[in-house]
Amino acid sequence: MINNVILFLVVISFVMIIIEDVIHINKAKTTLFFGTLCWILAFIFPIHNNSAAETSHQLNENLLEIATLWLFLMSAMTFVAYLNSKGFISALVQRVLPTSISERGLMFVIAIFAFVFSSFADNVTATLVSITVVMNLQLEVKKRLKYATLIIFAVNSGGVSLITGDVTTLMIFLEDKVTISNLLLLVIPSFLGVLTLATLLSLKLKGQVTLAKTRIKIEKSDIIIALIFVSTISGTLLANVIFQIPPVLTFLFGLSIMFLVANILPNRNKNHDVLNYVREVEFDALLFFLGVLLLVGILKEIGVLNGFTEMYQHFPPIAVNYVVGFMSSIIDNVPLTAALLKSGVDMKVTEWLMLTYATGVGGSILVIGSAAGIIAMSKVKELNFISYLRNALYLIIAYTVGYIGVYFAANWALA
Template identity: 35%
Template structure:
């Protein structure tokens, strides 16, 4: 457990920062109502909180050394994940520009598959793509595929959308870079690469339970596809090479972290340099230029800034002593029940600040419990439609079809999968000791 630097929870700055966080988070949670991107209030509360702490230290004449030390540590923690995500998003945008996902979508809709088969194919793809890409991008791409298949079939679209969200979150939970929360836990040193892979059985079986129950409501028959009016889509030149470079980049990041103890973002940045060099070679050989810097401009900077802001805000709460109460909660009810409860909390509150708070509080737990909270924070957001970035993204893509209400009709299927995942974890980690 980290040594708490000070306890400022009963001072005016402690109360003020907590109040700023609560008000700011209300603005974040209600971004659709206020029509304001969540990155704006997140960035404000993260930076303003430390401004208030600085003012307090100046007024009270306190030594700023501990504050400066905490801010430097925080910058390092955020930078590791920030640049990792930045490179991953750049690769995704490059794959989109090269038509990789469009080609995938065309192949799916042109094969004449039944609704049930398409339901399972899109779910399987979501489960396997999200560990490499992120769960939000995976869910957005495959929900677009669903709409392309048949936009006038809600009895197919709603179960299919829930299946994609659950599969994307479950797939991201067992990969250190499949979800922001798992990436946070990995870079914080809460487990080695192989430890996260041990969550595969719980993630897979939990998703399969939900998918099976949802499949019972998928209609029979096949969607209409007119081969004569739908133009064929193929991957552009260089697209397959970019796929290979993306896999190589992830591999280098993982191996560098394992063998050299480098930050994972270092290998990712090296992979970005390889992509830049290949784009130059591609221009010379094929007389066609795909500009990686243009693809960088398409990266969702609001997501990165939200991440920076919310982690800064949580860092401020930690410095002031508020997160000490989380460790007391863990001591009171026990790590297992507390970590299972994290899944339900992350369905209501975004899992990023929840995971950030737990990592900062750093309750004394073994690898088994850190893997449990990684699992529950990752898959718990699927319980409610807006409980995860993947769910929010699909709601935006399928407006009026995939809604809070339509999700809650099938929420019991997601809950069943969540319970099974936790049981699988218990049997594997606590009874059999396989991790």
């Protein structure tokens, strides 16, 4: 009986995630409410007649996974929040982009910029910065929609190869399904998918655009913080590969260096309150992850996730993973990935890499399938479900090219 009640509550929660824009209730609120409620019910009405100690042990295991994810994301988001607030990111973009460029050339510049930037920053920041560049140009509606479509796909593609770029990649890595060196194999196939989409979208572009530039001063202190951020990312990757140091530990160490260095930099009066930038972290996103992982954790305990295992037993993992990419454009990729990880699916490293790509990039197929798509819709008024769907064939082709590329790259490198 209690299993059915919990399953019913979880279904309601996931439905409310999907219709968030209709009911206007933040998904962080609903997932946190239902996630905690389900675990409270598990204590009051024990699952499988578990003792309170057994239920507490199960909860503690879930909370440990959540805490690791939380602390890592909080550290990375604090760095980005600081640099964004200081105008460093906007100033950097101004210097990278040329003054005048063809529309077709701009398509590839935007693709490369969004792809690279999203590997280090969160998807929301990468999308906002890239969309702002496009919105400042005097473009026709159809052309603006093409650039927005490319940005969504490029941002999602750029994050899959680094644990700092995509939450689902981080989740799969933390479960020891892939290593950092394995994930680097996704870079070229993901980029190939982005270039494929940029090529398809630029076929009919022939005009020239001029980018208006406002000179934004970059403070030396901000450059130092940016270097600490980059060093933290590279140090995290190297420390894990060489010494197997958990990324959350090295990222927190890098954050502590940022806090200490900010106090001795020039313009100390502007930097002594650097701790305050923790408050600018998007805690609604972190609370959403908390709620989702609590929900998926309870689904595992009541045995619902066994269905995923059966799916992989009846069909080749390569085919199932490809379809999972399409599923992630409808169902949020965080609970989808969490469910797959909790289900105990047994796959080879190559197949886990293909799943990583599918869940990270597949959400781009529909505009509602990723945070990047939702952010882009809020900034580009002409962008909606239907207008984005017009490029669905191009998106599917690009996604498929990247997916096939992952298959060949992983099999060649891991053979």
